[in-house]
Amino acid sequence: MTIMHHRGYEARIDFDEEAESFHGEVLNLRDVITFEGTSVEELKKAFIDSVEDYIAFCRERGEEPEKPFSGQFVVRAEPRLHRQLAVAAKRAGISLNKLVTGILEKEVAD
Known part of the structure; x- marks a missing residue:
């Protein structure tokens, strides 16, 4: 591809x-x-x-063309998972966003 x-x-x-x-x-x-x-x-x-x-x-048509993805999206998680991720991020000394982004990058890496 x-x-x-x-x-x-x-x-x-x-x-x-x-x-x-x-x-x-x-x-x-x-x-x-x-x-x-x-x-x-x-x-x-x-x-x-x-x-x-x-x-x-x-x-x-008077419409704005759809732009490529902005890089922002909402993720809904069970409160238990949200808490576990927040604690893991604090332990690692990084933001929750950085932790989740790192996990997602590993998942889609070639």
């Missing part, structure tokens, strides 16, 4: 051997943006054009 970036948007690229073409999908949005190309140059242009078209379309 290959990842491409443009203006903070991130896309996953797949290759269809039978069709001899690349297909991409923007990952860090709730909206669906897809694109394709038969060469790397064509694929890059299609990705950039798709993101730019999406931004223009949203503005034409």
Whole structure:
């Protein structure tokens, strides 16, 4: 799997051997943006054009384009787990946020 970036948007690229073409999908949005190309140059242009078209379309409708994820989200946990994490963070001398972020980073590391 290959990842491409443009203006903070991130896309996953797949290759269809039978069709001899690349297909991409923007990952860090709730909206669906897809694109394709038969060469790397064509694929890059299609990705950039798709993101730019999406931004223009949203503005034409008077809407703000959805931005890539902000890095903030709410996590709900049982009070017991919340307490255990807070105590573990204090023991380690770090913030609860830093502890949880470290755990999450380990979980998704390649």
